[in-house]
Amino acid sequence: xxxxxxxxxxxxxxxxxxxxxxxxxxxxxxxxxxxxxxxxxxxxxxxxxxxxxxxxxxxxxxxxxxxxxxxxxxxxxxxxxxxxxxxxxxxxxxxxxxxxxxxxxxxxxxxxxxxxxxxxxxxxxxxxxxxxxxxxxxxxxxxxxxxxxxxxxxxxxxxxxxxxxxx
Numbered sequence: 001x002x003x004x005x006x007x008x009x010x011x012x013x014x015x016x017x018x019x020x021x022x023x024x025x026x027x028x029x030x031x032x033x034x035x036x037x038x039x040x041x042x043x044x045x046x047x048x049x050x051x052x053x054x055x056x057x058x059x060x061x062x063x064x065x066x067x068x069x070x071x072x073x074x075x076x077x078x079x080x081x082x083x084x085x086x087x088x089x090x091x092x093x094x095x096x097x098x099x100x101x102x103x104x105x106x107x108x109x110x111x112x113x114x115x116x117x118x119x120x121x122x123x124x125x126x127x128x129x130x131x132x133x134x135x136x137x138x139x140x141x142x143x144x145x146x147x148x149x150x151x152x153x154x155x156x157x158x159x160x161x162x163x164x165x166x167x
Contacts, residue, residue, distance in 0.1 A: 005154055007036045008145065009118045010085060011128030012046035015039075019054055019081070023129065025148045030127060031084055033155075039085045040117045042110045051078050094120050105136045118142065125154065 008030060017023035030037055039047075049060055055076045056063045063069055090113065097116035101107050107115065111132055118126055119140070126133060127145040137144040145151050 005033075005035050005125050007038065007123045008125040008127050009038045009040075009114070009121075009123045010043065011114060011126065011130055011133070012039075012043045012050070013129040014127050015043070015047045015081065016050045016054070017129055019051055026127060026145070026151060029148060029151055035125075037085045038088050038117075038121070038123060039082070040088045040090055040114065042090075042113050042117075044082060044087065046110065047082070048078060051076070088117055088121055090117060101136065105139075107132060107136065115140075115142075127151075 010027070010030065014023075014027050014030075018027040052060045052063050052069060052072055055072050056068060058066070063072065094113065094116045097119055098109065098112035101112040101115050102109065105112075111130065115126070115133065115136055117123075119142075125143045125145055126137060129146055131146075133144050134146075136142075143154060145154060
């Protein structure tokens with residue numbers, strides 16, 4: 001990858017698939033790039049909830065009842081991953097904007113808050129495996145990065161000459 005994107009918001013789905021080991025390549029590429037990667041409090045909450053389940057092999061509620069949360073956190077150190085991201089604050093403006101996105105695009109609250117955060121902070125790229133973001137990204141002129149191939153297309157867009165070559 002020769003180019004770069006300056007800023008990218010990372011959805012919890014990217015982090016969750018990374019820790020599960022099912023789709024680690026996209027996050028690995030973003031972390032290795034010169035991209036400034038962001039999350040918000042919603043992403044952290046969703047991630048840590050799934051992290052506890054994945055690392056313990058039981059539901060978070062079962063883990064809580066067993067009083068093993070502390071043990072899982074100490075053994076697996078999720079903050080080591082989280083510290084790779086800048087955490088953006090949310091305010092009333094983001095909440096107001098999220099309400100608009102829920103009404104307009106039928107998004108669930110967390111997805112609307114994530115998208116509103118991107119909008120308010122002028123972050124054009126959203127990395128997510130959540131297909132619910134496709135419509136809103138298309139209509140709001142944001143770029144959804146949902147695969148390593150898409151990241152490579154964004155970083156190394158085809159030249160006009162390459163576009164004109166027939167298949």
